[in-house]
Amino acid sequence: MSNLISQLNLLSPEIFVALMAMLILLLDSFIIDKNKHFIYGLSQLTLLVAGLITASLGFSGPQFAFEDMFIFDSLALFLKMMSFITLSIVFIYSRNYLLDRKLLNGEYFSLSLFALLGIMLMISSKNLLLMYMGLELLSLSLYALIALNRDDKKSNEAAIKYFVLGALASGLLLYGMSMLYGFSGSLDLYTIGNVIQTQEINSELLVFGLVFIVVGIAFKLGAVPFQMWVPDVYEGSVTPVTMMISTVPKFAAVAMLIRFLFQGLDYLIVDWQQMLLIMAILSMIVGNVTAIAQKKIKRMLAYSTISHIGFILLGFYVGTIGGVQASIFYLTTYIIMTLAVFGLIILLSSTQKSIEFIDDLKGLSQTNPWEAFLMMIVMFSLAGIPPTIGFYAKFSVLQAVIDQEVVWPALVAIIMALIGMYYYLRIIRLMYFEKSNKKLKTKSFLPMLSVLTINAGGLLVLGIFPKTLMSISALAVGGSL
Amino acid sequence: MIANHILSIAIWSPIFFGILLLILNKKISIRKINYVALFGALVSFIVTIPIYKNFNTTLSTFQFQEFHHWITPFNINYHLGVDGFSVPLILLTSFMTIMVILISYQSQKLKSASYYSAFLIMSGLMIGVFCALDSILYYIFWEAMLIPMFLIIGIWGGPNRIYATIKFFLYTVLGSLLMLIAFLYLYFKSGTFSIIDYYYLPISLEAQILIFLAFFMAFAVKIPMWPLHTWLPDAHVQAPTGGSVILAAIMLKLGGYSFIRFAMPISPDATLLLKPLMILLSLIAIVYIALVALIQKDMKKLIAYSSISHMGFVTLGLFLISPLAVEGAYIQMISHGFISAAMFICVGILYDQTHTREIKKYGGVINKMPLFTAFAVFFAMANAGLPGTSGFVGEFMVILGSMKENFWIAFTAATTLILGAAYSLWLIKRVFYGDIGNAVIAKLSDINSREFLILGSLASLIIFVGVYPKIISDITNSSVLQFIELVSFSKVEML
Numbered sequence: 017m018s019n020l021i022s023q024l025n026l027l028s029p030e031i032f033v034a035l036m037a038m039l040i041l042l043l044d045s046f047i048i049d050k051n052k053h054f055i056y057g058l059s060q061l062t063l064l065v066a067g068l069i070t071a072s073l074g075f076s077g078p079q080f081a082f083e084d085m086f087i088f089d090s091l092a093l094f095l096k097m098m099s100f101i102t103l104s105i106v107f108i109y110s111r112n113y114l115l116d117r118k119l120l121n122g123e124y125f126s127l128s129l130f131a132l133l134g135i136m137l138m139i140s141s142k143n144l145l146l147m148y149m150g151l152e153l154l155s156l157s158l159y160a161l162i163a164l165n166r167d168d169k170k171s172n173e174a175a176i177k178y179f180v181l182g183a184l185a186s187g188l189l190l191y192g193m194s195m196l197y198g199f200s201g202s203l204d205l206y207t208i209g210n211v212i213q214t215q216e217i218n219s220e221l222l223v224f225g226l227v228f229i230v231v232g233i234a235f236k237l238g239a240v241p242f243q244m245w246v247p248d249v250y251e252g253s254v255t256p257v258t259m260m261i262s263t264v265p266k267f268a269a270v271a272m273l274i275r276f277l278f279q280g281l282d283y284l285i286v287d288w289q290q291m292l293l294i295m296a297i298l299s300m301i302v303g304n305v306t307a308i309a310q311k312k313i314k315r316m317l318a319y320s321t322i323s324h325i326g327f328i329l330l331g332f333y334v335g336t337i338g339g340v341q342a343s344i345f346y347l348t349t350y351i352i353m354t355l356a357v358f359g360l361i362i363l364l365s366s367t368q369k370s371i372e373f374i375d376d377l378k379g380l381s382q383t384n385p386w387e388a389f390l391m392m393i394v395m396f397s398l399a400g401i402p403p404t405i406g407f408y409a410k411f412s413v414l415q416a417v418i419d420q421e422v423v424w425p426a427l428v429a430i431i432m433a434l435i436g437m438y439y440y441l442r443i444i445r446l447m448y449f450e451k452s453n454k455k456l457k458t459k460s461f462l463p464m465l466s467v468l469t470i471n472a473g474g475l476l477v478l479g480i481f482p483k484t485l486m487s488i489s490a491l492a493v494g495g496s497l
Numbered sequence: 498m499i500a501n502h503i504l505s506i507a508i509w510s511p512i513f514f515g516i517l518l519l520i521l522n523k524k525i526s527i528r529k530i531n532y533v534a535l536f537g538a539l540v541s542f543i544v545t546i547p548i549y550k551n552f553n554t555t556l557s558t559f560q561f562q563e564f565h566h567w568i569t570p571f572n573i574n575y576h577l578g579v580d581g582f583s584v585p586l587i588l589l590t591s592f593m594t595i596m597v598i599l600i601s602y603q604s605q606k607l608k609s610a611s612y613y614s615a616f617l618i619m620s621g622l623m624i625g626v627f628c629a630l631d632s633i634l635y636y637i638f639w640e641a642m643l644i645p646m647f648l649i650i651g652i653w654g655g656p657n658r659i660y661a662t663i664k665f666f667l668y669t670v671l672g673s674l675l676m677l678i679a680f681l682y683l684y685f686k687s688g689t690f691s692i693i694d695y696y697y698l699p700i701s702l703e704a705q706i707l708i709f710l711a712f713f714m715a716f717a718v719k720i721p722m723w724p725l726h727t728w729l730p731d732a733h734v735q736a737p738t739g740g741s742v743i744l745a746a747i748m749l750k751l752g753g754y755s756f757i758r759f760a761m762p763i764s765p766d767a768t769l770l771l772k773p774l775m776i777l778l779s780l781i782a783i784v785y786i787a788l789v790a791l792i793q794k795d796m797k798k799l800i801a802y803s804s805i806s807h808m809g810f811v812t813l814g815l816f817l818i819s820p821l822a823v824e825g826a827y828i829q830m831i832s833h834g835f836i837s838a839a840m841f842i843c844v845g846i847l848y849d850q851t852h853t854r855e856i857k858k859y860g861g862v863i864n865k866m867p868l869f870t871a872f873a874v875f876f877a878m879a880n881a882g883l884p885g886t887s888g889f890v891g892e893f894m895v896i897l898g899s900m901k902e903n904f905w906i907a908f909t910a911a912t913t914l915i916l917g918a919a920y921s922l923w924l925i926k927r928v929f930y931g932d933i934g935n936a937v938i939a940k941l942s943d944i945n946s947r948e949f950l951i952l953g954s955l956a957s958l959i960i961f962v963g964v965y966p967k968i969i970s971d972i973t974n975s976s977v978l979q980f981i982e983l984v985s986f987s988k989v990e991m992l
Binding site for chain 2: 396401402403407408411412414415418419421423426427430431433434437438441444445448449450482483486487490
């Protein structure tokens, strides 16, 4: 009995989030709450309490629950805490935007929380079935979230596209999982790893299964050649949903990658290293080159995301702890930057007109100097120019690559980073070097502006003192690999 | 306490005033902004003087060192220190910032607080480059410096400014990123980012060549060396006067300084191997670019090309690797800082009144601006290398040094004395002499006391260094010998 309680204790954040998500769904239909103050507050409270519970679990070596299906280690602690913070910021940024467009309803919050639950399960799963369940919970919530603006054709198109491709990817992943199960007779990732290592298994067929697993992960990450959905979904969704999709689920995808490739199938490193390298290089090339041609800001950011994913994969490709640490650090900075850039787009979108085209930012420095300044910091950070944190992210990945005495992927990466600078600089150019044709009327919502200022300004402050964030990311990885 | 942080103060005080100006922007009048900016620049200059005063010229080691742990996971430290190569350039930087702020008093009325603040912040970052002894710290200063310059050209530049500034930015960053790879490789080999440790790190010849080429890409773009120079004329023509001054006086010097600090001592064997190629590139820059300068129709473009040609002397001197030539190259850097800045300021003064830089739209300026013409002719003479000016000393030393190496190198380099005189004096003839060209020229008025102060102080410095170059060579002397020793020391044999 006490064993069960201690196991449940380990899952208490998940249980709490699940209960609250259902409660919010229920309360929303009963309570008349026009501006959704209550639901919003409750969702934020949920995240806060879930964060506190997770933090109270502390960390003292990896802990397991439910026949070792569930794992709670330093990586899980870090990624979960990051997910709570990120989702909380997403809520802060999206509130007024959705309210203005009459899209703020209980479903938005409860679906986001269900997605979060899926993410939490994926982060903590050591078992194929639990992983798949988390993935499906996340995906189904996201399908619905993308179609949040149900009267909009583009939203629906994006949702259907994501659904079809997502289902295909899930199917492929499931196929890969079934092959792994067939070889090893176990659903547990550690056991699978041990069996592969100790027994003679036809490695060609095993690699065949591995391919499907990698495809599933790559689809979630949006790495080339599984990136087709990214631009359309980014463009079609309402901006707050885009922000949500481009941030929190990446934690889950990266966790999935680490759990599968580093903790389960690390014996096959030579095989998956090549796959990751190809995807990393292609993502950087396709993402950066295609982004130049974009006219719409969300499509541009979509391709920019793909290129950042390329960098993250490059760190994983290295296969060392240093590489994973670099990738997790890159992921963290990518999330901070993405939150800031979407937050700024949301802030600058007025009730009548959303920022849609890159040209809409023309002359922003004259009309909204402070927002333009923040946007400039974010762009320099995305481009990876010191003294912003974006530089250290690229720096640590490149360092991990060169530490293996392979220089050419690093060379490709810097050339692509250089190409990337062109389109980030284009936004600065439009904001600062060109005259505005019209004033952007923005409703400055003070709590949001202050959070945004901390968020974007933080890129600069963290750029001058990057040590803490680096050490935390390193610690998260070091404790579980 | 303060004595230990002398370099940090030199770096951060202009940055502090720059940020202060950004905060004060639109809160106080433009007039007060001007005073705050000038005050900031003066304070920043004064705090660099102790570096020169207390510098021990007999030592070749790094002085005033400061060391703080910074990014411990990668063993990156906040490590500062200066040797003879850094000190004159630090003073040049802080001095030029005053000039730039003075010259911008009239021409930049719009948004002057952010304009000044960009220059002050850039000044601090450039001093940081000259002080950094940790390669990543150096790299961060080096890259961060691009941001203010990018904005200065892009916001306050000429009609084609966007093309120019993006070209400038991307050119420079391409080189810098390759340099970053070189640093990461050196870190992989040595486990440290400390520049001093790199000097004694044994590296194989193949690796040295690759490292040298990576550094070469970064620094040759900055200097710029032929054929990587094409961004410079565009950037110069489009930049506002202050931007051109800083670009010519300091930014180009960063390339030369970095060759001395990184490329040559870290990969000495590759330097010796590639020496003929580097000398060839320098000679092409000296002769070919001087010819290009001759046919320019735009005054700023002409001076920009003349800058490239003069920087050719710097690289030539450095790669001859003899004490005399290196010393000459270094004096040429400082002297070119004064002369090119003075010439860009002259063009700026004319442009403010006429709004054109095209040579053929001028003529007979002397009739309206006699005092200004006197200065302009003097600077053109200095640019051509007139004995008694600082322009002569550096070029003469480099030519002497190259004579020891090979007669034909010296001969080719010396042709620039003719070509330089040709384009400088022809420019003077077309712009200043003759009859008054048109109605715009007829309305010109002579320089005011502020402009007189700027041009006068630059002219006196040019003469001072010209007749007493010892003031620079005294500081650099022991560092030059140390540098020659490092470059002549084969690292391959250490393996």
